[in-house]
């Protein structure tokens with residue numbers, strides 16, 4: 001798959017992005033890493049890319065504690081812009097150190113395909129297998 | 144410059160020395176009386192909680208200064224998001240100083256901040272004008288940052304723009320905090336991405352940012368260094384920073400060295416986190432840093448509570464007090480770290496007379512090149528590794544004026560697991576059952 005990897009609008013952490021790029025590439029995917037602090041417009045633009053660089057999946061990562069809010073903004077902006085690609089998000093999404101089921105629900109309702117809010121990369125790998133196997137799974141909270 | 148700590152009453156540095164109410168003056172007085180100043184990284188969106196945090200920092204059994212750590216929305220200049228989050232009641236990862244009114248910030252500081260308890264604003268913004276204006280309006284005069292250290296690790300602002308912003312904001316701070324008050328600026332250059340950057344480059348960046356601040360009108364600065372992988376190498380680095388500061392900063396500029404407890408992936412257990420914190424306090428005293436910024440046992444997991452911050456401050460202060468005063472080893476501090484740092488500093492200062500211009504050219508040519516940094520204005524050709532003895536070294540240097548380590552492992556491609564192992568080495572060592580203190 002061609003995967004678009006992105007930080008969230010207010011999040012400047014990059015070790016998560018460096019790690020995820022390697023992780024996804026080692027699984028055989030091609031990764032376009034947009035880097036940190038990605039405004040919604042830049043993300044939407046990259047999703048709309050056509051030709052050989054056209055993404056099949058968007059992976060959003062956030063660890064600064066604003067992830068639920070920024071992720072919601074991002075996925076709403078993408079869906080509003082008519083982006084139909086699968087979008088998943090993960091990392092440390094809140095400031096409390098534990099997943100927040102209500103916030104996770106809001107992300108799913110807004111059009112996220114999966115939420116890995118405990119940062120579980122094993123679960124992401126399973127999700128990727130599923131996608132590669134052809135099926136776009138029902139929206140799920142992978143916990 | 145002397146650090147060290149003795150078991151004096153925590154109030155020893157708090158005597159109202161009437162004329163000098165500055166941040167730098169407070170740290171200098173504490174150092175003169177043998178006290179290490181300890182400081183939290185603390186920020187909450189709610190002003191009441193923020194005030195409570197400052198109050199309890201002040202009242203901790205330690206010589207403390209307070210911190211307003213600013214939230215990520217304010218850092219990236221998205222005041223609309225900060226305002227909306229406050230309205231929705233979404234918790235922020237810091238205090239939105241440019242969103243709460245000046246009145247709110249002054250009220251939260253009222254009766255807490257004073258000559259005996261200075262407060263610093265820590266923010267991580269490459270576009271700091273709004274923050275500088277807000278802190279000055281609230282009566283504050285001490286902050287942190289730098290044209291490089293608040294740009295490369297903090298987003299996608301072009302380096303040239305950050306250099307311009309920071310030059311203007313140093314001058315703005317000097318103007319908004321006129322004499323006899325003394326504005327204070329700390330470089331974050333000794334941290335950069337928090338981990339896997341060999342000490343020589345961190346020391347050089349901190350010094351170069353200090354020179355940049357002075358060029359733009361700041362007369363009281365602190366230079367930083369973040370604890371890395373090896374206590375002996377770290378001690379060498381802090382001493383190198385002190386020596387370079389004495390050699391390169393103009394006489395008459397007030398200065399001190401601030402150490403940061405480890406800024407990379409933190410131990411997950413309370414025991415491991417405490418061991419690492421204690422090691423940083425001992426390092427600060429041994430190497431002669433005057434101030435220490437602590438991390439809490441919650442670091443690996445979430446934003447720490449006020450209580451966790453107070454515990455970290457008191458743990459660090461108690462550990463420092465048990466160390467006694469340091470005695471600098473005889474002879475100049477001219478080990479490997481000093482030589483590397485000096486090579487960077489000289490190479491950069493040779494590029495242009497103006498420090499901002501010199502820094503820009505240095506990054507454009509890869510003379511300075513921060514390992515693993517994704518920022519487009521960083522060359523990205525350097526690589527580092529932790530050697531068999533635990534020291535952080537260069538394996539690839541790109542165009543930098545230093546040599547790769549002779550025993551560097553053969554250039555294997557970086558893997559995801561390999562990266563996690565490297566990032567987690569400090570945490571593992573301190574979390575483990577037989578953790579080395």
Ligand code: B12
Pocket residue numbers: 010011012013014015016019020059060061062063064065066088089090091092093094095096097116118119120121124184186212213214215218219236237267295296297334335336337338406407408409410441442443444445446447566
């Ligand atoms: C290094 C670091 C920094 C460096 C970052 C430099 C850089 N450019 O990357 C510096 C010092 C600059 C920094 C700054 C800040 N930081 Co910081 N930082 C860290 C630290 C110490 C390590 C992060 C790291 O390197 N991790 C290594 C990577 C590989 O792991 P990871 O990020 O945890 O991601 C893993 C999983 O979460 C998962 N994952 C991540 N994303 C995704 C996505 C998907 C889909 C999936 C499946 C999995 C997944 O995969 C990774 C591997 O397991 C952590 C605390 C810690 N962990 O010890 C704090 C931490 C992340 N930082 C934090 C904060 C708040 C900030 C600041 C806002 C300052 C502040 N207020 O304290 C600023 C950021 C400013 C901004 N605009 O966002 C908080 C976040 C709090 C929270 N979420 O509750 C933490 C947890 C510290 C704390 N306890 O307060 N930070």
